[in-house]
Amino acid sequence: MTVTAAFIGLGVMGYPMAGHLAKAGLNVRVWNRTQQKAEQWAKDFDGKACASIAEAVADADFVMTCVGADKDLIEVFEGDAGIIANAPEGAILIDHTTASSGIAERLAKNAAARHQGFIDAPVSGGQQGAENGMLTIMCGGDQGGFTKAEPIMNHYARAVNLMGPAGSGQKTKMVNQIAIAGLVQGLSEALHFAEQAGLDAQKVVDVISKGAAQSWQMENRSGTMIAGEFEHGFAVDWMRKDLGICLQEARRNHARLPVTALVDQFYGDVQEMGGHRWDTSSLIQRLRKK
Template sequence: MSSTNPKTYEPTAPRKVAFLGLGVMGFPMAGHLALAGHDVVVYNRSAAKAKAWTDEFKGKAAATPREAAAGRDIVFCCVGNDDDLRAVALGDDGAFAGMSRGAVFVDHTTASANVARELYAAATAKGLAFVDAPVSGGQAGAQNGLLTVMCGGDAAAFETARPVAMAFARAFTLLGEAGSGQLAKMVNQIAIAGLVQGLSEAIAFGQRAGLDMKQVLDVIGKGAAQSWQMDNRGKTMVDDKFDFGFAVDWMRKDLGLVLDEAKRNGARLPVTALVDQFYADVQQLGGKRWDTSSLIKRLK
């Protein structure tokens, strides 16, 4: 990424930042912060991944989230789930224990709205700020610095974080109070789930009908059926290729959050619940790490 980085960074004052979690998303996100000129300290549960990051980018690694967060203006985080988030934020070795009053914690984990509200309250009690900021755009978006970030929290904390976060984002938008970012990410995943199932059925139907589906996708992709999924996944679905992109396991985690929230707020999500079960079928086929477009495998 560092040698062929296509990103043009907005000029902004260098800040002291930390990044917790160097997975497929966090590793390049933290890299963009370093390339944009910020002073970056990273933490990862696996020290080997942290060393790999410091070998590639200018920055330092810390042994605990607390050490990484000490003296930092902004602490960014991207981990696996609610429990992982609590583990790096709370407790004696957690980031909150190391952060200075007025510092901002920005969480990019796709987690529950409840944990966002919980950590917002815990941060506020310590004189810290918390922004829930899940992302859309997948691994490619992280690598290219073109993520869409949906935020919940206070306006002042958001404004502090925004110019720095634009190192890895193309949009960084405040949508309301704590938890609003996570709720917006749920809306995103609901929309994608139904769309990918529709695209799967369309392609499988066309193949059964004997059509040249790549040609068909080129044609209908210029009309009302066009979507990001069609443009970026349609032809790979025709080719039966799924060894890339956003994994089925991750989508099921996200849809679990969606369905739990729907139980609380009374939203009716019949298609989403059905597609979640279709993804369970894909897992049974051995597709836990296949791209989410592998829904079509059920239909072949």
């Protein structure tokens, strides 16, 4: 039998992710707050653009969401017009939004009351990873729901892992963002130092990237950082949202995140420079600012 999948939210990540499902032969229905985008997706891929969430999720085996934040999840999941009220019993709800662990726990509980499965499944890999079907997905939920959901997520992922109960996927994504924040700031300071020291920054990277300083950020972002190019990648506004979630969770679990809090402030400086949509590697620009 053909699997029916609904995809809610067709941003820079959701659009290609839903496309991979269509290419894999699933019966895909999509809904987006902006109807025109859903209609454009249906022209680009073999699937149906729906006028409402209820229409999209009716009789769906799986419902994927990729929206903005907690408030957006409440809007699309809850209420009479939402996913939980309109998806059938037995459906597996998979949320790819980066959000709080609290909202994941809340939605998992509400879905269970309707005999639906819920997996919080934030992703890492950015727009390029979504387009290439090479995302890393960290999941929270029960083993039964995960076992059903994993083959579906594999259509747009290179790695899918269950990290624990509901909320664990979101907490793991927080760890990811905390690590990235420190790495990008360290790389920014290193490249800025190289420039101030009169070194050829690209030659420096060519040398140190072969040793212990190597990182994904160095391999994929150092060139554009040196060139001062930031109109790509994961936006500063999105990173600040994510770091806010990290700091909120840290207050709840009593983790100490001094560097993360500082880098969050540095991203605030980048926003004041007009870099709201610049890539996160733009931290180096605040060091260059005279």
